[in-house]
Amino acid sequence: MADRAYRLSFTTGGLLRADAVAIAELMVTASDASTARARAVELNLVQQRTTASTVRVTREVVQRVSALPQAGVELVAQGSVNDSRQLMWLAACLRYRFLRDFGREVVRDRLVSGRGTVEYADFDTFWNLQSSWVDALRDAADSTRAKLRQNTFRILREAGFLDEADRVLPTNLSPAVAAVVADSGDELFLSFPIHDAQVAAFAGRDGAR
Template identity: 40%
Template structure:
């Protein structure tokens, strides 16, 4: 990532949005057109939100995520089990938000590798400070916005079963279909999950 590239930092609400991603992915696969899928989701409130503004906000965020994935990956989100869906939605979030991907690789995974598996908000605060040297946009954030980002990132980590409710980093068991999808993307795609190098090597060459 270039030092001049600003982080996208709009992951302030909603958590993982795995169910919403499943609904939107299914609609896209039915229509094979993102514009038509977006219109159908919003017109019929397929994600079942209470207000028009919530439908607009949540559907936009979920669609931004699933649009990062290939059609074969979307099919897994639609037909797969909860673990597969959560793992691929987490991948989509990391593809959408380089800030999240870097935190997953440089903090979460490194903590896991060092066998210091406790993760807390202070670790994200330290990461904010570290990255602000290259990303002035982080220093421009209001405290309230930074707090929302912190809360929602940890919510996403918990819902993706990467971090437990007690803040412990959890080992990952990646299913066969998700492994195939990650393998197609390359070895680097495994790095957003807390996995050891030998595990990744094994999955890459299984």
């Protein structure tokens, strides 16, 4: 299940899909995540210029990928580009409740309501509503809010959920991805831009949970 806390540390890096594919390949065979992370830093799989940046980005990737079930880690490493994009969105939702909730309450809402486009103003409205009860949002600096807004849209575009005009693009989940999402929690289907019939079909695959 996703952590109930609102972490706000996704200020840079986007979806990190390519980095995740390389690191997930190590995580599949390594004895544990710490071993995989150390090896990824040694090899600089994230291709950063400084050691500090390599350590920071590698840690972020490992934390996201580690949030997935084992089948998800394997699919990130070995699946298609679309599979890895969708699973890294799932990983981001599992790691960051803000993204999970934004995907459900804003992005998917625009798809099913027919409004179609997500704007920066929608992010600000969502932030303001959530900040009424989430201290981390209410206390965040304006610069942090701006960075998170920019990176949220970057992540959504890189996941293939928004086009360059920020129109919502409905997605199709492969059976393998759908199984990983279901294993993580049926409610997470609601954080993807898919229609109600797809949610019902996926969530009902193995009966109500």
